[in-house]
Amino acid sequence: MTIEYFEAVLLVLSVSLLAYIASKKLTRRSTPAVEQYCLIYKLKVSNPEASERLNSLILERSRRSKASYTVLLSYKSGDTGALLLICGGRTEVFLESEIFESIVASTLSHVRAEKAGTSTPEAYQLVNRLSSLADSGSRLRPPTLQTSKTTSQYGIVRLGSRIDTPIPIPVYLNREDIEGHIGVFGSTGSGKSTTLRKISLELRRSGFRVIMLDWTGEHASYFSRLGWAVLEPKSIGLPIDTLLASPLSRQVLVDILSGALGLSEPQSFLLARVLEESKPGNLIDLISNIASWPEQSNWDREVKRALYRKIELLKYFSNKYSIPRGDLYIIDLSRIPSVRLRKAYALIFITSMYYKARSGMRSQSTMIVIDEAHNLFLGESSIMEEILSESRKYNLHVLYATQSPSIIQTRIFLNTNTKIIHALRSQKDKQVIQQAMSLEDSKLAILDKLARGEALVQSPTISEPILVKIDAGF
Template structure:
């Protein structure tokens, strides 16, 4: 019974009072009449409430019987589908799409909802649309059902000419589709696109390291394969764009899979991101012993020091002679190196003398003080010792070395030691992953020693992750040799061009690189058919 009939009650009472005033009806009869009306009113109200309660119970039962539990990519979801039915009336043509769009706008602004919503429009067998609610099974079943009822009622309230009728789902399709569609064909809801880029044309392959979710309506999880890290990773982006968090996620997952992870931490950021890792800093730094190496490695160390100190070719030759003498003596110290260069290297001409003393000045600047403690033949690790020590998860905090040239040399020497260890031992059963922050300090265009080693270590189960805020200052061959690229926000046009050239980005993809928010990135990986935008999750 409709509530509009209640309007007749005051009308009847008014008519009855008029008849009493005209003395056509007795007052006692009026009291009896009012009592009857009151009882009838109570019965009517009770019946209306009862009908509402019955309707709610029936709706709850229908919703309960229409919920599906479906597994997609090893994740279970609750699904329910409603066909969209338009109500007929005599008011003329109804704009169902505008009503539905208004309802969707209202729901979309609700930040506390757990339901995901999809609208499906099919042309066959006849045009029609349906709306689907779904959520991960992590949510409580009762909560999913209650939120479904609440959302359904909200849509029908905002869109009064639309009814949502629960229907059976076809679960043998890629996405569960209702078997019956409603009479309203939804023309499509066009929201404001965050990025002016073609659809994330990505085919998700298998992965065992989850990085985050795709930035699109599906928000599907996405990641990389651990076996692909041996083909090296490049993470690029401006300061504060989320590079270290991304690297920490990869490091943590590989560590759990049995990799030995070594992080050359330029700024000292990883101790808070990976608290379970071994930490080497100013309190327990690693002392290196560059002696006990063959002639080729002595030349390589000369090249490393020469690169850091910007030595001329004559200065490199004098340094090589000094290091070779120390190698034969099987001892190394700052004082002994200076003594050999000063006393044993001839300086018969003014030119030789100038070259030698210019070299000594540069060596004193870097090896005095802390530098003398970091390199020692008495207490330092050889490259074999260092390779064995750095098992498990390791963070080598370089930030305590304030002299930038010394920090760069120390980091380069550790990297060189590790690469020498890998090539010497040829242990294919051991998996090593090395993360190098501020990679432009290690992989410059003039540093051929490290660049050459990169090409040799793939076959020894060693993966490198190079991280840089300035990819234009990194050797371009190094960037091209990284099969996985994770590009966070990049502001410099020069850096954007370098990245674009390395992976053949389209124009609209290049334009979004400086618009990415913190944690957002463009992912290129062998398990993905095409580069795709992702939102990287926070490291646990």
């Protein structure tokens, strides 16, 4: 418990905090704006754990409050602590100081916060005095301001706040958590779709391209109010041409259509032959090549006609696929009247994005968002398995939600590095989650009791699962 330890903890967190404050345009040596008002606190900290919790509190308040926080370090022998400035409009500062003092008094028994001054010139004189002492090599060390973006310090996606700590500590997912795909699980009504929307918006803010496949249409109405483009599959067309281009992708197309449209073995076999031998370049060619395929027996004729009837359903979509413009859009799958066709469309769309990403046609980080993912993952999962294990190399990532983790294939699970588990009630689903996350029984028992929007979160950077209240105020 040395002074160096306190110093290290406070220094690291204060530097992060200052980066945040820098973005609020409070600079160390500049004269504050006329209306700027500052309160100065002397903080005395008597144990390292308290100093970490104090820093979390300051970070949290500086995000929530309109007032800005600046921490200046001040270490003298026998006296460990920090100087804190809360600045902003006079009313904001007074309000914030009351909140800050009352949280410190009620939750941080090893911290003393004393007001040390209240006026702007006084505060800034102090800042400048500390700066000049630091420059002359004294132990007083105000950290240098950083101008880097705050997100890199804390992560890209702000999920919400921890509910398993005495004070609510903000929780972020960083790039590594996001790029390894995100799975959101939970019983009906537990908050999955809300969490998907929250993460989608945060990703968008961080420059990701976000494409949401909206199975039920509930997200379309929400996001259209925010100005996201809502697209109808019928008019943008089916991106089948990408999959017709190579033997490998043609085989994947056979698998997708066999599963989604319910082709029998002979029908799948015939489809594979037509694709390989006639190499159609687009949907219309494919349909007419099936129609003109030679028939050698009655049996052939029946297989061919049945196949034709099923593939012809794809004519529902416009022949020409027009690549949607823009970097954020919702594809409203609920407009497709048949569930089989909806599934075929979604799988072809995702697979075609994957092949395009593989061929280097897209380098911008893209997130495909899939709600009600069991509709796509059930059955012909092999392409989804491949996408989840390979796509991150090509800057393509998946964020999905499902109420039925027990029907997700193990390989998909293993390749979902970030797991957000809302309330789960089915015993079978809980067992799957327990295995996948190596959860202790005590953590598993919590899953029954979570309220809406609360979740257990585990990710590459959050190795021990933590309890989080997802922030729905967006």
